[in-house]
Amino acid sequence: MKSLEQMREDLVSINISILDLLCQRARVALDVQQLKKKEGIPLFVPEREQKMLSELVSRNRGPFPDETIRHLFKEIFRASVSLMEKRTENAMCVSRSFRSQDLVIQIGDKQIGKDPIVIAGPCSVESAEQMDQIGGDLSRLGINFLRGGTFKPRSSPYAFQGMGEPGLKILKDTARRYGMISVTEVMDTRAVELVSEYADVLQIGTRNMYNYSLLREVGRSQKPVLLKRGFAATIEEFLWAAEYIVSEGNQNVILCERGIRTFERQTRNTLDISAIPLIRQMSFLPIIVDVSHAAGRKDILAPLGRAALAAGANGLMVEVHPFPPVARSDSQQQLDVGEFSKFLVDVGLDPRPVEEVAGLLTAQTHATRSPTQGASS
Amino acid sequence: MKSLEQMREDLVSINISILDLLCQRARVALDVQQLKKKEGIPLFVPEREQKMLSELVSRNRGPFPDETIRHLFKEIFRASVSLMEKRTENAMCVSRSFRSQDLVIQIGDKQIGKDPIVIAGPCSVESAEQMDQIGGDLSRLGINFLRGGTFKPRSSPYAFQGMGEPGLKILKDTARRYGMISVTEVMDTRAVELVSEYADVLQIGTRNMYNYSLLREVGRSQKPVLLKRGFAATIEEFLWAAEYIVSEGNQNVILCERGIRTFERQTRNTLDISAIPLIRQMSFLPIIVDVSHAAGRKDILAPLGRAALAAGANGLMVEVHPFPPVARSDSQQQLDVGEFSKFLVDVGLDPRPVEEVAGLLTAQTHATRSPTQGASS
Amino acid sequence: MKSLEQMREDLVSINISILDLLCQRARVALDVQQLKKKEGIPLFVPEREQKMLSELVSRNRGPFPDETIRHLFKEIFRASVSLMEKRTENAMCVSRSFRSQDLVIQIGDKQIGKDPIVIAGPCSVESAEQMDQIGGDLSRLGINFLRGGTFKPRSSPYAFQGMGEPGLKILKDTARRYGMISVTEVMDTRAVELVSEYADVLQIGTRNMYNYSLLREVGRSQKPVLLKRGFAATIEEFLWAAEYIVSEGNQNVILCERGIRTFERQTRNTLDISAIPLIRQMSFLPIIVDVSHAAGRKDILAPLGRAALAAGANGLMVEVHPFPPVARSDSQQQLDVGEFSKFLVDVGLDPRPVEEVAGLLTAQTHATRSPTQGASS
């Protein structure tokens, strides 16, 4: 028997021979691909791979079991295929390898992807008065992005489904009045055109992240898209959903982490904080965090907001309502404007003392917080 | 101090007084509701509930803490509200309380909801030859329901997205030729009309279970709908999704459990077997199990199929392809017809010996299983 | 440029050369290992692998990127390592590759691993009367395995923790009186000896599946072990936990699937039905299903039991209590004996009509189900 040293040298030289053959194989495979493209022959034919594997296994004399041989060659074949894919346009357009620099999305005179932004507003648009009240207060607090749902995806078909087009009009008017950017959800391919007429940013909700027809449709629109992560979507699936939009020509996608579904019950969802640095590493798209839906409760929004910004998020999304107890949806998790002004200070986005910030709010707002007008059972 | 016996008697009589008051309260609340309906006044006004809670808490002199008082009265108010809801049409139409008898859906001369059915066919329609081959073999095995995807929801926008309308035509022709019922997915509200022209059953895929616009749209169609459970949907959300369809007038919904997303990696999804008896208890709709997607592998389909039937499922769904290694999607989990014939025997749906069943398959089928024709790299 | 045909031939011959080198490499690696063993040199030294990878990458001239080269060689190295592991005793002793035939565990004149067994009894041993009552009824129903907890793992340290040794004595006496096999949980390494004196089968609960010290300790005992799957354990981790027991010399392990923790709320856990066929395929150990803990409710136990047996389970475990409403733990999910007798018929383990089976139960049992004796508030 050889000495240990000799055997080690053997291993090294075998390794190098394998390396040479692998590279040689890759070059031939690239040539094949080039020829096929020129002649219009299908690039990948699984039967052929199967046949090659069968031949190799039939030649195997050990000591590896057949399944190991099959596994190793599948890895080798896959490496060749992904080499070809990288050479074609198949690589994800939303990945850092496609564009290394952060994308900054310009909407009017506002920017997303630079300084942290805050998108705030009620879960649902409910009336012109409600929106005027909240829009006024938010703009006085320096908020530039106004959200409000007009088409609401609700678990029950009998729950409030949103005001529809009249709500869109109210949202647009309010945003214009206060110089804000409006953000609202679109749920139906057929409604993309309508919603685009009114809204500045089209939101795709968590339930529609896998609605590929809708993703393509907003990809064909000119409006920036706020894409929420599906509550059971992997990060990879999330980026592929963005790719659906970008592949249609619309690169202005803002990603939004909003919590995933787990076994924990204290929060409505589990905020996947790791998704922020991972996505910033994998993609050039801006990513914000919807703290309201992640928590599903109001008492931990400020620490979650601080954590999101510390992890690298490009902004926050918060549900704020003039008087949350009467909200027609999500009444548990919406802040009132007083709470929201404190939130801004707590997360460090407003450097002034809480009292000063709260002082900006209107008298009406305070009034609504202790309702005395008659109400029915 | 009173004796234990005396104090117990006190508790009993207090209980009874509370009971009387609760019932009295409910009767008044129903009267209020009736009057409001007549006069067109909004039924539920949250501010009023808030106000009543505040008053009650202000009168609390202990020993319960205020939060307990608030909690108990919220429960009492909720009970009144749900009493009213039950009196209106708000109860789930898909629940057993609405219809106690199992729904049997009639399609041509086939029935779903009585004897177990099997829906089989390839993941994707790929060509007329492929469909003719599989359709012929499946019908010889006694299968009445032919599935085949023509619009495919894929994670990547660059993956094969299905043949579209030409595929629908192939599916319809094949089904007619072999006297089968065709089942195919629809992904876009705008495509419901088109797909309805060709298919006998409209499938809503797992990714679109929360696509409420689509659910409403198929609810307005005349075709039976196969609704797959979202892979992260609770059973309650699943039934609400069915409710969306039924609320538009289409009661012919076939539910399909297909596994949920968990931490386990051995299977692509975790088949939630408990969902079968629970749903059969909660709803009158038929429920089948898609074993192929639940497992994501071929080697445990028969035991899963047996378990599903034993748990009360009204049928099974299986992906079967003439030659799985060349399938354009889901190639890992599709059975070939030989394996499928064995599956039928193993789950007890074909009482004949395996050899006899396998003997029904065509020569062409066998030929394709050891391909010798040329193929490219 | 060469023709397509020529290039394909090149690919085939390169494949074969790679194959030859891989096999040659594996043989040298095995020789190295043999020599090292003889000379007592550590078998695996990660630095060396790192160094070899660095050398190979430094020689890479494309077209593969460096990371692909690193990936392919890691796969090749891992194949060699797992080849060595298979040659040594490192392969899992609980796997089918170690023993192809199903293990049948003999306890007295009873067998586990052949005909389906049923383990039944209360969550907790509470008194001699309770155990006598339940033991008598269960044995009249033909049940051979009596469970009863005496050391209870409870979320709160203030909840009932079990009777301890007096409970063990009661359990043993009851089992002897009715000719049954006793099963009870052990939670502490220091208690294994004590519990072994009384119980016929040692149970490791779901919370202790990762308690490796305890697993080793029961592995050193002579008693069969019932090992429950951790509620968040993968199937692989579950088998490794069994391996801990077997590696200490005790091969008599009965696996028990009891549901995993997911987002679904209708059931306490989600019964992972796929685990049954997978584990039966991977291991020779018997596996049973605890339907009570999987469901956490009583109304779907029979369909779950049928599904478990249909999927290949070697038996069922059910919580049965003389009068569940007064049970000191798990009162929601325990059956009374009347319900249990119906369960046995429903799952097909008792072929007699329900009335005949129920008629075997004692008068006392019936009495307890409509208690009239005084009770305190």
Next chain:
Amino acid sequence: MKSLEQMREDLVSINISILDLLCQRARVALDVQQLKKKEGIPLFVPEREQKMLSELVSRNRGPFPDETIRHLFKEIFRASVSLMEKRTENAMCVSRSFRSQDLVIQIGDKQIGKDPIVIAGPCSVESAEQMDQIGGDLSRLGINFLRGGTFKPRSSPYAFQGMGEPGLKILKDTARRYGMISVTEVMDTRAVELVSEYADVLQIGTRNMYNYSLLREVGRSQKPVLLKRGFAATIEEFLWAAEYIVSEGNQNVILCERGIRTFERQTRNTLDISAIPLIRQMSFLPIIVDVSHAAGRKDILAPLGRAALAAGANGLMVEVHPFPPVARSDSQQQLDVGEFSKFLVDVGLDPRPVEEVAGLLTAQTHATRSPTQGASS
């Protein structure tokens, strides 16, 4: 029919009557309890509750269905029970209601629960040289807490299980030499005494969070306990596990969030960032975050660390190894000291420039990062 106004007045007065009765009922129940305690009668007897429910339901004349009556009275009974529980010692000792002020744990001259701490060190103690090297470097970086595993819970019984007592001795010596606090895991009730002789802080690993015997045992020790959250434990279960320790007299518990098991694959676990503010709100115990195990990869540790501190964590735990590629466990996720010094700067715990901090590291350390010494295959 009465007017709406009149009916509303009726509702108000009925509400107040119910309130009076509820309070009256609670006072009687408290009296009953006091009497029972004096006379040694069991406090809670479920049969009696059942009987009272049956009586109430039998008196129900509508309009509420029986199940609503049962539900409402169960809530009322539960309110009484929890009122009693609050009066006894049953409330969680680890909750804020028990102690409002943050707990600061003093170990030697170091404090946990005030300024953020960092616990660092290798996954496993491997040799005196390794520990001296890492201990020296860490102390030069200002780290006060040195971790190192000597009893390792591994999935496979054949994987490296830790050095045991010799490792404990090395850990202790190293910590003393550099004036650090040592932290190490204990897995077995029988080893608590031994480990306590050497270590300053006893760690309970994620796999043993439900090992209640072990929790009690460390609760009887005088050493502070670092309790890791089970990877599938709810926050409530986590706090109950701490309660097990505290209930034995040891209040010095440091909680440690380390990620939970979800469907996401990019990270080994999903860091549950919301757990930090929730636990700080619910309990006075300090809570730190183990970023290494949460991520299972090295490239996102700094943003996770920043997020944890921003969310209110009292410190961080990080795996650091002199030369990670040769680590005997967790080699993928351990930082080397150079990376760790950068981490400290990135999370804001070292205000100096990276270069200055890195300059503190020993020459040996740098040497090990480009190993040239011989190694075996």
